[in-house]
Amino acid sequence: MASNALKNSIIRHPGVRGYAQAAQAAVKQQAASLQFGTTQNNTFIAALDNGSPITRVTVAFKAGARFEAPTELGLTHVLRTAAGQSTGCASGFILARKLAQHGASVTCSGDREFIYYTLEATKENLSPALECLNNLISNQEFRPWELSDNVPRLKYDIAALAPQVRAVDLLHKAAFRRGLGNSLFISPKKIGKVSSESLQHYAASTLTPARCAVAVIGESKETATMIAQALTLNSGSEAKGDGGKYFGGxxxxxxxxxxxxxxxxxxxxxxxxxxxxxxxxxxxxxxxxxxxxxxxxxxxxxxxxxxxxxxxxxxxxxxxxxxxxxxxxxxxxxxxxxxxxxxxxxxxxxxxxxxxxxxxxxxxxxxxxxxxxxxxxxxxxxxxxxxxxxxxxxxxxxxxxxxxxxxxxxxxxxxxxxxxxxxxxxxxxxxxxxxxxxx
CATH class of the missing domain: 3.30.830.10 (Metalloenzyme, LuxS/M16 peptidase-like)
Structure with missing residues (x-):
């Protein structure tokens, strides 16, 4: 007898951190075409102006688990859950309050190849909400005491994993060994042992313009270009992940x-x-x-x-x-x-x-x-x-x-x-x- 236990997707199981609910409104949807291109610094931009009253902005980076060094496995799990902590311009409390005042929300999720920072806000509050999003991405500091405060969150993420998710995670490890085989989740033995310096180095080498894509739903391509140009990203040496060779096992x-x-x-x-x-x-x-x-x-x-x-x-x-x-x-x-x-x-x-x-x-x-x-x-x-x-x-x-x-x-x-x-x-x-x- 079959059951509905696997109706939800288990392939992409992201770590998410939210702050507030975006306001809802009813507006007639309009047909629109998808526009895309690249900026001068090779950042991919795309926009679909579908007339939605809520604007969604996703800033994605090639910074998923496959780019982790063998000695730093699980680092991207910490990076995802650290989104929204204090930055060089504002504390995590202030960022959360500003987002709440503007009725906006920010989430950070990820898979084996990418990390996504996604903002949802009404059109009239988009500009101040984008300042918070820019802060969250461009000025992360990963303060050691805040990383320590985040340990219970990591332990909960591991404890709450569905067994089917664990099986698919192990399947990638058996199939690809390294690179794509890296787990989406940190090992319990490494919780609390990922340093601030490691996170800073990883962010500097993966959160770069050439590895970035900006997608906007509900606004024009010009808005996507403006968002991409406003990001203050490091343009130094970039991380290289292992090839995705399939082995089986x-x-x-x-x-x-x-x-x-x-x-x-x-x-x-x-x-x-x-x-x-x-x-x-x-x-x-x-x-x-x-x-x-x-x-x-x-x-x-x-x-x-x-x-x-x-x-x-x-x-x-x-x-x-x-x-x-x-x-x-x-x-x-x-x-x-x-x-x-x-x-x-x-x-x-x-x-x-x-x-x-x-x-x-x-x-x-x-x-x-x-x-x-x-x-x-x-x-x-x-x-x-x-x-x-x-x-x-x-x-x-x-x-x-x-x-x-x-x-x-x-x-x-x-x-x-x-x-x-x-x-x-x-x-x-x-x-x-x-x-x-x-x-």
């Missing part, structure tokens, strides 16, 4: 309990390629739980697993600038793990029928267009596109790309992925969990 973490949570993956395709779109369709075809509440799950994964008891299974595809990962996540009772895991591994390598591709394309288009309604998600997605490919597409254009995917394209992409070594990561009670070479 296995990692296991015994935590006990009655369930086992397993992530299986194959080498995917890099962002911006037709293969990555085809694999995104394939992942959606694998399934993501029942599409109706309390309804039956008729997805490929559910049919492959069969009626073995309560379980949750979902396909995923994640594309990075130089590689990708295509796979599935499974949560299942420990005693029935062997049968379910072998079934998922077989389904992952099997071709997808034309009917399943047609349904998956429709579901993926709905997901893309629905996420566009969330201005924050849209701004971060556009910024990530700019940093990965040097260009950006609006949601309607992305839906058009999905429309052009054929069943043959999906079959070829899955067949290419199936040639790579299978990667496996498992968390929970592993008493009956097979090893990857047994699948």
């Amino acid at each position: 296995e990692l296991r973490k015994e935590t006990g309990g009655e369930l086992v949570h397993v992530a299986l993956g194959l080498q995917g395709a890099k962002a911006g390629t037709p293969q990555s779109v085809a694999l995104a369709v394939a992942a959606k075809a694998l399934g993501n739980g029942p599409v109706t509440k309390w309804g039956a799950d008729n997805s490929i994964l559910a049919k492959a697993i069969g009626n073995i008891g309560p379980f949750a299974a979902a396909g995923f595809n994640v594309a990075y600038s130089d590689n990708g990962l295509y796979g599935a996540v499974l949560s299942v009772p420990k005693d029935e793990a062997a049968q379910a895991i072998k079934a998922v591994a077989t389904a992952l390598r099997s071709p997808v029928s034309a009917d399943a591709v047609a349904a998956a394309k429709a579901q993926l288009k709905v997901q893309l267009l629905s996420e566009a309604d969330e201005g924050t998600n849209l701004a971060e997605t556009i910024a990530a596109q700019g940093l990965q490919t040097g260009a950006a597409r609006n949601p309607a254009e992305l839906a058009g790309v999905v429309d052009k995917v054929t069943a043959a394209d999906v079959t070829q992409a899955v067949a290419a992925a199936a040639k790579s070594p299978l990667t496996m990561a498992s968390v929970g009670n592993l008493a009956c969990t097979p090893y990857v070479d047994e699948l």
